[in-house]
Amino acid sequence: MSEKPLVANKIFLIVIDGGSDRPVNGTTPLASAFKPNLDALAGSGINGIMDTVGVGVRPGSDVAHLALLGYDPYKYYTGRGPLEAAGVDIDLKRGDIAFRVDFATVENGVVKDRRAGRIQDTDDLARAIQEKVKVPGVDIIFRRSTGHRAALVLRGKGLSPDISDTDPHRAGLPIGECRATAKSPGATHTAAIVNSIEKQIMEVLNDQPLNAERKKKGLLPANAILLRGAGDVPELPDFHKKYGMRGAVVASVGLIVGIGKLCGMDYHAVGGLSEKLSGTTAAEKIQRSIDELSTHDFVLLNIKGADEAGHDGDFDRKTKFLTDMDEAFKDIGDLRDVLLIVTCDHSTPVLVGRHTADPVPILMHGIGVRIDKVGGFNELIAYEGGLHRIKGLDVMPISLDLLDKEKKFGA
Amino acid sequence: MSEKPLVANKIFLIVIDGGSDRPVNGTTPLASAFKPNLDALAGSGINGIMDTVGVGVRPGSDVAHLALLGYDPYKYYTGRGPLEAAGVDIDLKRGDIAFRVDFATVENGVVKDRRAGRIQDTDDLARAIQEKVKVPGVDIIFRRSTGHRAALVLRGKGLSPDISDTDPHRAGLPIGECRATAKSPGATHTAAIVNSIEKQIMEVLNDQPLNAERKKKGLLPANAILLRGAGDVPELPDFHKKYGMRGAVVASVGLIVGIGKLCGMDYHAVGGLSEKLSGTTAAEKIQRSIDELSTHDFVLLNIKGADEAGHDGDFDRKTKFLTDMDEAFKDIGDLRDVLLIVTCDHSTPVLVGRHTADPVPILMHGIGVRIDKVGGFNELIAYEGGLHRIKGLDVMPISLDLLDKEKKFGA
Numbered sequence: 001m002s003e004k005p006l007v008a009n010k011i012f013l014i015v016i017d018g019g020s021d022r023p024v025n026g027t028t029p030l031a032s033a034f035k036p037n038l039d040a041l042a043g044s045g046i047n048g049i050m051d052t053v054g055v056g057v058r059p060g061s062d063v064a065h066l067a068l069l070g071y072d073p074y075k076y077y078t079g080r081g082p083l084e085a086a087g088v089d090i091d092l093k094r095g096d097i098a099f100r101v102d103f104a105t106v107e108n109g110v111v112k113d114r115r116a117g118r119i120q121d122t123d124d125l126a127r128a129i130q131e132k133v134k135v136p137g138v139d140i141i142f143r144r145s146t147g148h149r150a151a152l153v154l155r156g157k158g159l160s161p162d163i164s165d166t167d168p169h170r171a172g173l174p175i176g177e178c179r180a181t182a183k184s185p186g187a188t189h190t191a192a193i194v195n196s197i198e199k200q201i202m203e204v205l206n207d208q209p210l211n212a213e214r215k216k217k218g219l220l221p222a223n224a225i226l227l228r229g230a231g232d233v234p235e236l237p238d239f240h241k242k243y244g245m246r247g248a249v250v251a252s253v254g255l256i257v258g259i260g261k262l263c264g265m266d267y268h269a270v271g272g273l274s275e276k277l278s279g280t281t282a283a284e285k286i287q288r289s290i291d292e293l294s295t296h297d298f299v300l301l302n303i304k305g306a307d308e309a310g311h312d313g314d315f316d317r318k319t320k321f322l323t324d325m326d327e328a329f330k331d332i333g334d335l336r337d338v339l340l341i342v343t344c345d346h347s348t349p350v351l352v353g354r355h356t357a358d359p360v361p362i363l364m365h366g367i368g369v370r371i372d373k374v375g376g377f378n379e380l381i382a383y384e385g386g387l388h389r390i391k392g393l394d395v396m397p398i399s400l401d402l403l404d405k406e407k408k409f410g411a
Numbered sequence: 412m413s414e415k416p417l418v419a420n421k422i423f424l425i426v427i428d429g430g431s432d433r434p435v436n437g438t439t440p441l442a443s444a445f446k447p448n449l450d451a452l453a454g455s456g457i458n459g460i461m462d463t464v465g466v467g468v469r470p471g472s473d474v475a476h477l478a479l480l481g482y483d484p485y486k487y488y489t490g491r492g493p494l495e496a497a498g499v500d501i502d503l504k505r506g507d508i509a510f511r512v513d514f515a516t517v518e519n520g521v522v523k524d525r526r527a528g529r530i531q532d533t534d535d536l537a538r539a540i541q542e543k544v545k546v547p548g549v550d551i552i553f554r555r556s557t558g559h560r561a562a563l564v565l566r567g568k569g570l571s572p573d574i575s576d577t578d579p580h581r582a583g584l585p586i587g588e589c590r591a592t593a594k595s596p597g598a599t600h601t602a603a604i605v606n607s608i609e610k611q612i613m614e615v616l617n618d619q620p621l622n623a624e625r626k627k628k629g630l631l632p633a634n635a636i637l638l639r640g641a642g643d644v645p646e647l648p649d650f651h652k653k654y655g656m657r658g659a660v661v662a663s664v665g666l667i668v669g670i671g672k673l674c675g676m677d678y679h680a681v682g683g684l685s686e687k688l689s690g691t692t693a694a695e696k697i698q699r700s701i702d703e704l705s706t707h708d709f710v711l712l713n714i715k716g717a718d719e720a721g722h723d724g725d726f727d728r729k730t731k732f733l734t735d736m737d738e739a740f741k742d743i744g745d746l747r748d749v750l751l752i753v754t755c756d757h758s759t760p761v762l763v764g765r766h767t768a769d770p771v772p773i774l775m776h777g778i779g780v781r782i783d784k785v786g787g788f789n790e791l792i793a794y795e796g797g798l799h800r801i802k803g804l805d806v807m808p809i810s811l812d813l814l815d816k817e818k819k820f821g822a
Contacts, residue, residue: 022779053820055801056808060821073821080822100822229822351417351779355819357812358781380781380797389799 007404008339008366011245011298012289012332013068013395017061017253018307018348019322020360020379029306029318029350030361030378035326039376041333041342045365047374048387050395051357052345058357059392061307064345065259067392069300070243071236079161079231085151086261087254088143092233097159097190100229101142101150102167103222106202109174114167115148117220124210125222126150133200135193145254152227154193159232160186166198167226175224194227201225238264243400245297250289252281256302266296283328293338302345310348318350339366339402341395342377359389368402418815419750419777422656422709423700423743424479424806428472428664429718429759430733431771431790440717440729440761441772441789446737450787452744452753456776458785459798461806462768463756469768470803472718475756476670478803480711481654482647490572490642491666496562498669499554503644508570508601511640512553512561513578514633517613520585525578526559528631535621536633537561544611546604556665563638565604570643571597577609578637586635605638612636649675654807655816656708661700663692667713677707694739704749713756721759729761750777750813752806753788770800779813 021028051057052064053073062080063073081098092098103122105113126144133140138156145151162182166175178194180187202224205211211221239247241264249260249267257267268288282303289301303325309318332340343362346355361382363374372386383389390398400406432439462468463475464484473494474484492509503509514533516524537555544551549567556562573593577586589605591598613635616622622632650658652675660671660678668678679699693714700712714736720729743751755771772793774785783797794800801809811817 023781026782049797049799054808055805056810056812056817058812058817058819060819063821077821349779352815353416354815356815357808357817358779383783383797383799384795 005404007368007402008337009297009403010293010338011341011399011403012293012301012335012338013299013341014301014303014343015065015068016306016322016325016342016344017302017304018310018346018355019344020347020358021310021318022347022349022351022356022358023380024315024351028379029309029315029322031380032319033322033326035322035329035377037326037329038342041329041340041365042363042377043375044333044371045340045363046369046372046387047361047363047377047382047385049359049379049383049389050343050362050392051359051389052392054391056357058355059346060355061345062255062259064392065256065300065302068343068345068395069239069259069263070393070396071263072393076234076236078234080229080255081151081231082233083255083258083262084145084229085153085258087256087258088145088151090141090143090151090153092153092262093155094233094235095155095159096233097154097161097230098233099152099227101152102226103148103150104224104226105220105222106175106224111168111171111173111175111226113220114171114226116222117214119148119214119222122148122150122222125205125208128204128208129201132204133197135196138193140197148222149254150225152197154190158186158189160184160190161230161232162187163191163194163230165226165228165230166194167228169228175226178227198225198227234262236262239298240264243298243396244405246295247298247300248292248296249300250285250292251300251302251304252285253302253304256300260300265300266292268292282325286328286332290332290335293335307348310350311353313350313353315350333365337367339364339369339399341399347379362387362390362395364398364402366402416815418779418813419748420708420814421704421749422752422810422814423704423712423746423749424710424752425712425714425754426476426479427717427733427736427753427755428713428715429721429757429766430755431758431769432721432729433758433760433762433767433769434791435726435762439790440720440726440733442791443730444733444737446733446740446788448737448740449753452740452751452776453774453788454786455744455782456751456774457780457783457798458772458774458788458793458796460770460790460794460800461754461773461803462770462800463803465802467768469766470757471766472756473666473670475803476667476711476713479754479756479806480650480670480674481804481807482674483804487645487647489645491640492562492642493644494666494669494673495556495560495640496554496564496669497672498665498667499556499562501552501554501562501564503564503673504566505644505646506566506570507644508565508572508641509644510563510638512563513637514559514561515635515637516631516633517586517635522579522582522584522586522637524631525582525637527633528625530559530625530633533559533561533633536616536619539615539619540612543615544608546607549604551608559633560665561636565601569597569600571595571601572641572643573598574602574605574641576637576639576641577605578639586637589638609636609638645673647673650709651675654709654811658709658711659703659707660711661696661703662711662713662715663696664713664715667711671711676711677703679703693736697739697743701743701746704746718759721761722764724761724764726761744776748778750775750780750810752810758790773798773801773806775809775813777813
């Protein structure tokens with residue numbers, strides 16, 4: 001008889017972003033990839049399929065990660081803007097309205113390129129916007145993110161997130177005028193502010209030497225910004241208070257970092273947010289996560305790369321990414337006292353090119369886990385596993401229970 | 412790189428009414444039937460079991476079909492009457508109260524036969540009732556359906572569906588007096604109207620030459636009607652608006668046609684509503700459905716026959732029906748761009764003789780479906796499939812996702 005319960009005491013949750021797929025000629029990238037290490041973890045763990053948000057619900061990465069962390073997205077999700085803003089280290093306050101921003105190229109009011117020729121170095125542009133754009137009574141926080149991306153936050157009284165995007169969501173359409181989407185003075189007021197900011201930003205960007213240089217080089221200028229995903233700050237209960245576990249997030253994607261930070265998790269950058277991912281960096285991130293596990297009880301690791309290949313419809317690249325990534329999973333099954341969870345946030349099938357609701361595979365590995373007969377990690381066999389078909393919101397309760405941290409209902 | 416998502420763009424939903432069962436000596440009609448075509452579809456598709464309405468909930472065909480089409484029966488179902496009435500082409504208006512009607516034989520106020528000797532040709536009787544029965548301030552619409560069945564609709568101000576059936580639901584009991592089941596002036600008013608109509612109809616029917624003839628031939632006269640399932644018109648959102656898909660329903664059962672029509676689906680009769688079904692007519696209906704698929708995005712096909720055999724407790728007849736039906740499933744797996752779904756609306760076990768809540772088997776077949784290891788279509792093996800255990804309301808979201816028509820939650 002053991003005096004002390006024999007259970008894991010830390011959780012390592014690894015999310016292979018968009019790794020799940022639909023079959024092409026009977027197989028999928030996860031099923032085709034050579035990944036002996038990940039398959040061995042499945043073979044010595046329990047497996048299942050999971051609807052991260054709901055059966056038939058297509059999740060964005062944001063709502064899927066919220067659910068995996070135990071935050072019901074139907075209750076807490078307020079839009080992507082604030083999550084992105086938190087991810088570029090803007091310290092959000094209650095009442096702030098945050099937006100996702102893309103630098104874009106606009107000609108005669110029509111969007112020519114929604115990514116301004118995939119511009120990379122936007123430091124000067126962001127600085128100029130931050131310095132020069134003013135609206136009386138409203139604080140404006142503008143910060144660049146990776147590539148053509150940025151975040152904008154409005155801080156002031158009586159602001160509302162009930163406004164339309166200025167992003168027309170497709171090239172060839174006019175840049176949108178921001179309109180109130182609810183009948184409230186706050187929404188009308190906020191829409192007017194956004195329209196003023198859009199106009200000022202176009203003037204500021206037109207004067208930027210970088211854009212003159214880009215034109216000379218035959219590159220598209222970043223002469224406008226497109227706003228979308230307006231939201232107020234979600235009130236996410238603190239992760240540590242909620243679970244009694246100190247959490248850290250490891251990710252190279254601002255969105256995931258932002259979710260972690262808004263939950264009160266710690267974050268250390270891995271190679272900078274603009275880093276392009278590869279098998280090598282998956283290994284680096286796993287190593288960083290293992291380091292974080294020495295000082296934290298919970299680590300969320302997001303591995304990006306498969307998702308992009310899925311969006312691009314590239315089966316071979318997605319398979320290669322997963323194959324390359326596998327080396328990083330060597331030996332992590334030996335981590336002492338760690339409940340290891342490997343899953344995906346959603347499917348991004350190469351046949352579809354966007355997120356779908358197809359359930360994702362999930363494996364759990366560690367002390368106390370009932371080992372099932374599933375011998376590999378992929379969406380074509382995971383359904384045969386001992387977890388059956390669970391939901392994203394089930395992951396934390398199951399994990400806390402395995403760690404002997406779940407409270408009893410009844411007596 | 413795929414330009415266009417490679418997904419199915421039409422849905423063919425085939426419901427084998429009451430086809431599911433409980434085991435008798437270890438097997439079921441679906442498991443015993445020789446049905447190589449249907450089994451091959453299961454073998455090259457994904458399978459599961461389904462609670463059409465809820466775990467342990469015994470569904471009528473009506474609520475089960477509503478759920479399969481994505482209409483929550485707990486929200487939308489108002490009774491069987493209006494669905495039957497819509498199925499015999501009565502154009503229902505908001506505020507109408509509709510009833511299921513059976514022609515019956517009554518002696519000294521006691522129901523002798525609830526189906527009037529399974530009378531078939533009720534044209535004259537229905538016409539006489541429509542012409543002669545009058546209630547001031549209320550429009551009465553009476554229309555025959557198949558066999559001994561008919562539908563009655565009351566149209567007027569202040570009517571209520573909160574009234575009792577006049578059908579005692581068993582022979583040997585007195586015909587019921589209609590009573591208000593809620594304390595409302597409308598219910599009392601409507602009950603009084605129904606009792607007046609019942610009385611008038613008995614007088615009209617007593618004078619009908621057809622009944623005199625039947626008595627001469629030793630047949631039971633249709634000298635009364637039994638009313639049940641009173642309901643007001645359900646407000647079903649339009650199927651096309653809801654899903655962006657043009658729907659058609661193919662069925663020889665008024666109830667299912669009525670559901671389709673109330674959802675705004677198109678309908679073409681298959682051999683007349685009174686047609687008796689057999690393997691041959693299943694083939695005809697599948698052919699009709701395939702024709703409808705050329706001009707519609709969604710076709711609901713209901714195949715009746717197994718259900719009756721289940722109600723009659725006839726294992727061999729149910730098995731034979733399913734065997735005979737199978738030929739019709741040949742080649743439908745080759746339909747281009749079609750997501751094929753085969754399921755049942757409920758179990759009608761031969762050991763029980765009525766609908767039960769035992770989950771039904773479901774298979775999905777088409778582009779993008781994850782093929783599982785299940786090799787046949789029956790309720791004893793379907794649980795091993797990749798869908799696991801879903802609900803009727805899950806069918807449309809899963810299908811729309813497979814067709815790339817589901818919207819994303821989050822970003």
